[in-house]
Amino acid sequence: MKKIMLLTATAALLLSSCVSQKKYAELETLQQETRDQLNTATVKLNSCLDEKERLSEQIKTLNNQNSALLNNVGDLATLSTKEASNLEKSLESIKEKDMKIQRMQDAITKKDSVTLALVTSLKGVLGNMNDEDISINVEKGVVYVSISDKLLFESGKYNVTSRAKEVLGKVAMVVKNKPEIEFMVEGHTDDQAMKGGVIEDNWDLSVKRATSVVRILQNEFGVPPERMTAAGRSYYIPVASNDTAEGRSKNRRTRIVILPKLDQFYNLIEQGMKEAK
Template sequence: MKKAMIIGASMAVLLSSCVSQKKYAEMEAKQKETQDLLNTATVKLNSCLEEKASASSELKILQDQVGNLKNTNAALLNNVGNLATLSTKEAENLERSLESIKEKDLQIKTMNDAINKKDSVTLALVTSLKGALGNLNDEDIEINVEKGVVYVSISDKLLFRSGSYNVSEKAKNVLGKVAKVVNDKPDIEFLVEGHTDNVPIKNKVLLDNWDLSVKRATSVVRVLQNEFKVDPKRMTAAGRSYYVPVADNSSAENRAANRRTRIVVLPKLDQFYNMIEDGMKKASQGGN
């Protein structure tokens, strides 16, 4: 009888270990999948910002070229004095120069229109979010634009209880207002980032700060999807742990600022450059 009890206890320990290893493997796989999504979104965002900088540089080159062409024309007119006395070659040069200026001006206008349209869309989105969220305390929620990207940062004290990843009922009211804005703008995609402070956490459910930050992001995504019908294909959930702080963790106030969830609206720069490309084609056809 005693031997049977020992064997039974040993089997229970082995089964418990298997279950624990299985859960750990699932959580590791889930964390890797989330990190892969985050890396993809980060690469996309960095690429978009680099492309915008390249477009601005190209615009400056075009503007300089137009200035040079105008100076060339002015010099031609000053040297000749009267169009009636222009030689055939000079007249042809002037005509080609004028056509080139016309085409460059159209290209510049196209690029300016595209940039202005993108800026207008960003401004409209920020205005819609601020209008929907109303006069919330700046410590709880913050909306800003950095390099053309819209960020909505929500404090953890509004979204979660300490050490928890369950979204509070008060926070669902806020997320519902955000969902209303994004549902009205079906073309935008966004990333939900979970951030923590550097105080270590580990319990029966959470392995560490990485785990907490990912679970908080996925909790927000699930609320947006299940309760407010936001298309899941438009969302990415990611955890950043405590590695992207907004302040050092030397005080309780700073640690509170670092504990946040960020909604990052990802710019669709492919649409922006398609607009420029179409405009360039029209400008070239018009010049010809």
């Protein structure tokens, strides 16, 4: 700017004095060049100012974005903390459930061990019996001892034979040594109708046969009566067809259903739940 003013003053001084035409033209040209440079500089200055303003806006925007990002990071940190807490609670819940499942499995395993020992004992004392007369099997954790009608009773009768008492004595010896079990004696018949006498029908015959067995176990072999149940099933749960003599013979049977004491089983589970806490 000082250079421009100096040139302008010089030009004015020269104009006020006698200068040659050529010298004047040179000065005028220099003055025009100076103006052009000034205009160019002004344009560049304005452009720089605009760029500065644009950059300032960008910086402001970036600062706002940065602040927002920092807030988001804080939110994410908070969220992560909550998620970590929820995950920890979930893991604790899973651990607790796993322990409960393990305790239940332990209880089931113990019950299965008792069942296995029972079957082994029964087969040990009854192993020399004819398979057609007596069978032992396990279904869904329950032990069934099935004794044929011809071994226990005379046809159409409900009084236990002397030969059958030997079998019942062996069964009593096993169950008496296992106070953790209870059992039910079921009487089963074929579908042939009963005729006359003191027996009214197959329901009556099946019940009387069951109660006869229970009385023998209680009175002659000392099995606690509170551990036994007598039940008659008539001919409604056959194991074979009643259309043949052979099938009817299979259906006439007395079945001893040995039941684990469910309250003891559940007590094992409850005890496990308490230990898991």
